[in-house]
Amino acid sequence: MGQVAKRLGAGKVLGTVGNPEKAKLAASFGYDELFVRSEFAEKTLKSTGQKGVHAVFDPVGGSMRKQSLEVLCPLGQLVVVGNASGEEDVSHSFNQIWFSNKQSAGFTLGGYAESNPAETGKAAREALSMLARKESMLRFTACILWKKRQKLLHF
Numbered sequence: 001m002g003q004v005a006k007r008l009g010a011g012k013v014l015g016t017v018g019n020p021e022k023a024k025l026a027a028s029f030g031y032d033e034l035f036v037r038s039e040f041a042e043k044t045l046k047s048t049g050q051k052g053v054h055a056v057f058d059p060v061g062g063s064m065r066k067q068s069l070e071v072l073c074p075l076g077q078l079v080v081v082g083n084a085s086g087e088e089d090v091s092h093s094f095n096q097i098w099f100s101n102k103q104s105a106g107f108t109l110g111g112y113a114e115s116n117p118a119e120t121g122k123a124a125r126e127a128l129s130m131l132a133r134k135e136s137m138l139r140f141t142a143c144i145l146w147k148k149r150q151k152l153l154h155f
Contacts, residue, residue, distance in 0.1 A: 002026075007130070014035065016064075044071045048071075052071050056079070060083070062085040062086075063087065074100070074101040075103070079107055
C-alpha cells in the first residue's frame, strides 16, 4: 500500500505492523513511519499533530476498524479491504460517521473485477508494469498460503 500511495501522490504515508520484527521489511514498502498495531491510534494522531489522516486502508478488521475511524480527519475515508485478523465484525453508528464528517467504503478485488473486468485488467497491467520497471516490489507469499490451503482441504 505504501508504494502505491506514494505513486498516487500521498505526501506522508503511515503504516502498521503486527509486531516490531515486521517493521524492517515493511519499511522497504514506502512508508514514512510505521507503528505497531497496539499503538496505532495514539502514534498516528501524534504524528499528524492530532489532526488525523485523510485515508485508512484497513485489511485487518476487528478492533482495528474502529480505531481506524477514530484517526480520520474530517472528510477522511476508511476503506475496508479485508479482515485478516479473523475477528468478529464491529458495528459502527452511521450517525457518528455522519456527524463527524467521515466516510466509509468497502473494496474487494474479486467483486470489482467481476463487474468491471476492463478496468481491472488495465489496473493489473499497470501494476505488473510497475513491478517490471522496479517502481514497486512485491513480497510473494501465495505458495505458502496455497500449501496451507491444500493441507486444510486434504489435497
